[in-house]
Amino acid sequence: MRSKLMLSALALGVVAAMPALAKDRVGYQAIAAGSLTTAEQTITAERAIFPDRPELMLNLAAVYARTGRQAQARALYADVLGREAVAMDMADGSVRTSHELARTGLTRLTTAMATR
Structure with missing residues (x-):
């Protein structure tokens, strides 16, 4: 199963132009x-309809991480890791799994906390 995904280039280091x-x-x-x-409002509204979509969880975790809500971000990344891995098309044309992206997000949170 492959999910179309557009994750924040800033949040996960994906560098590519997205149409x-x-x-x-x-x-x-x-x-x-x-x-x-705006991102949080959009994602939260979509999660009310599609609560299990990993791209929504990952993007919301990225918003939480960037707005200082590390505990909420960690919880969403853990939720993604607790589910089946889903292949995702990235903005740069690569394919990564939801688990890879969640682990990357967790690593970034840990690194950010260590440098404070």
């Missing part, structure tokens, strides 16, 4: 633009 979407339902464009409040 504009008619409707940004996963918060990617808002995160990339630095509009974290």
Whole structure:
């Protein structure tokens, strides 16, 4: 099973141009633009409909991490790791699993905490 995913380039280090979407339902464009409040609102609304979509959990975790809510980010990354791994198409054309991305997010949280 492969999920289309647009994760924040800033949150997970994915560097690529992403074509504009008619409707940004996963918060990617808002995160990339630095509009974290808008991203959180978009993702939260989508999670009310699709609570188990890993791309929503990962993007919301990235928003939480960037807004100082490390405990919430860790909980979402752990939730992703507790589910079946899903292959995801990244903005740069690569394919990574939801588990790889969650582990990357957790590593970044740990690194950020260590440098404070």
